[in-house]
Amino acid sequence: MALKRRKKDLTFWERIYIPEIIKGLTLTLKTMFRPKFTVEYPEVKFIPSASYRGRPVLVMEENGKERCVACGLCSRVCPPLAIEVQAAETQDEKERYPVKFEINMIRCIFCGFCEDVCPEEAIVMSKDYELSFSSREEALYGKDKLLTPIKQLQDRINFLRRYK
Amino acid sequence: MSILQIIGVTVVKILVIFTMMMLTVSYLVYFERKISAWAQNRLGPNRVGWYGLLQPFADVFKLALKEDIVPTNANKPIHTLAPIIALFVAFTTYAVIPFGPDINLFGYNIPLVVADVNIGILYVLALSSLGVYALTLAGWSSGSKYSLLGGIRSSAQMISYEISMGFSVAGVLLFAGSLRPVAIVQAQHGWMWNIVLQPIGFITFLVAAFAETNRLPFDLPEAEPELVGGFHTEYSSMKFAGFFLAEYANMIISSALIVTLYLGGWQFPYIESFGLPAGLVLTIQILSFFAKIAFLLFFFIWVRWSIPRFRYDQLMNLGWKVMFPLSLINIIWVACLIMIFNL
Numbered sequence: 001m002a003l004k005r006r007k008k009d010l011t012f013w014e015r016i017y018i019p020e021i022i023k024g025l026t027l028t029l030k031t032m033f034r035p036k037f038t039v040e041y042p043e044v045k046f047i048p049s050a051s052y053r054g055r056p057v058l059v060m061e062e063n064g065k066e067r068c069v070a071c072g073l074c075s076r077v078c079p080p081l082a083i084e085v086q087a088a089e090t091q092d093e094k095e096r097y098p099v100k101f102e103i104n105m106i107r108c109i110f111c112g113f114c115e116d117v118c119p120e121e122a123i124v125m126s127k128d129y130e131l132s133f134s135s136r137e138e139a140l141y142g143k144d145k146l147l148t149p150i151k152q153l154q155d156r157i158n159f160l161r162r163y164k
Numbered sequence: 165m166s167i168l169q170i171i172g173v174t175v176v177k178i179l180v181i182f183t184m185m186m187l188t189v190s191y192l193v194y195f196e197r198k199i200s201a202w203a204q205n206r207l208g209p210n211r212v213g214w215y216g217l218l219q220p221f222a223d224v225f226k227l228a229l230k231e232d233i234v235p236t237n238a239n240k241p242i243h244t245l246a247p248i249i250a251l252f253v254a255f256t257t258y259a260v261i262p263f264g265p266d267i268n269l270f271g272y273n274i275p276l277v278v279a280d281v282n283i284g285i286l287y288v289l290a291l292s293s294l295g296v297y298a299l300t301l302a303g304w305s306s307g308s309k310y311s312l313l314g315g316i317r318s319s320a321q322m323i324s325y326e327i328s329m330g331f332s333v334a335g336v337l338l339f340a341g342s343l344r345p346v347a348i349v350q351a352q353h354g355w356m357w358n359i360v361l362q363p364i365g366f367i368t369f370l371v372a373a374f375a376e377t378n379r380l381p382f383d384l385p386e387a388e389p390e391l392v393g394g395f396h397t398e399y400s401s402m403k404f405a406g407f408f409l410a411e412y413a414n415m416i417i418s419s420a421l422i423v424t425l426y427l428g429g430w431q432f433p434y435i436e437s438f439g440l441p442a443g444l445v446l447t448i449q450i451l452s453f454f455a456k457i458a459f460l461l462f463f464f465i466w467v468r469w470s471i472p473r474f475r476y477d478q479l480m481n482l483g484w485k486v487m488f489p490l491s492l493i494n495i496i497w498v499a500c501l502i503m504i505f506n507l
Contacts, residue, residue, distance in 0.1 A: 018367070021471060028470040032202040040207070 050159035053125040057148040067122035070098040074114035082107035106139045189412040190220035203469040232401040237307025247406030250298035254413035257291045260284035264450040284345040296322040306398035314394030318385035324483035329372035331491035335365040335498040349429030357428040365494035373418040380468040419460035
């Protein structure tokens, strides 16, 4: 019975290695002159696309007030229990607002469930990925840090309207 | 020249070569990292100094500050001896390789080689085989199975490739009719470089040189994925730096040896016929020697980032069933050339 030619059997030119080695060497030599992928981070910053899930923030309307109505759905859905909301009444049309809104950024896992579940499009994921704290207290982001003007978040909101 | 003058000149030559060697080794490490980065679309070290040029010194500084760990199971004297052997071999081998023609300085005729020994090639082969002791002893004395495997592999590999290396050198020796490196270089005048006359011998020697220096694709003694770090798994601090240094110094020696044996040493083809002033000719010849070495060093690094590691049985197959017969064929080829053309 004749031996069947297997797929891994090499031809003569492949067996003497040298042409194949030269092929490999030319490939790496070409690669050496191609543009580099490296982003030199502290000097050059990576700008994520709209689908990026960075630090969750609260949307601030143009009149300087938050959209949030303090329904508490985000804090209910949050898997690591990172969000704390305390509601209060207001004279505005929406009647309720969060008197305290706190995200513990040590706990947050950037899953984006809060954004998914929010009926008012009031909490969205931003493009901010530079998070560092030197103490646990600093990691508690209150309303002062969370409120972000709607202009900076338009990108993400458009993305959500399109794909959510 | 009196004996004192000879000693003085030799000491100066040793100092010059040693300094150049150390500098080249440190920048070879830098270029290894740079070229590896380029081959992978990265930038490489660029933080320490201008374009990262001070990186080698930062590396050495870091290694010097590390704790020197000796495992409990290690055989301490031999564990210490192994990197010393590696360094000794790496720095003494260069002595017999000429880096330029004789020069006339202050009325004296000074050959540009530390020791013009008439058995120079034997000396190189002997010392480079000694180098295997460094790896084997390092592997054995560490008292760790990974190190031991690395050490055993290194001895098996070096012995297998030493043979084809020796036989390829024999072809060169037949042409030159001498074991003196200076005579071998002089025999390769014009385009009579050995790479042109015996390409098979060149290839077998090149492959054997890669195996001898433990560079990829033959770096089985330190194959990281299988052996953690191979023979130097249990080394740290300056002892590790010793092995590291020796590896790169060995690369330089192998390149210098290949240049001497196959690429015409310091010869620049037909430079005498251009009618240039003697000083310029000399400079071009010395520079051409260093340029050839630089190209080969680049080639060493280039191959490392192109070709994957051989499997152990493939390595042995290649060494015994391919390289050994090829080097024998090369000897016959050279003998035929000599018979037919009376070279």
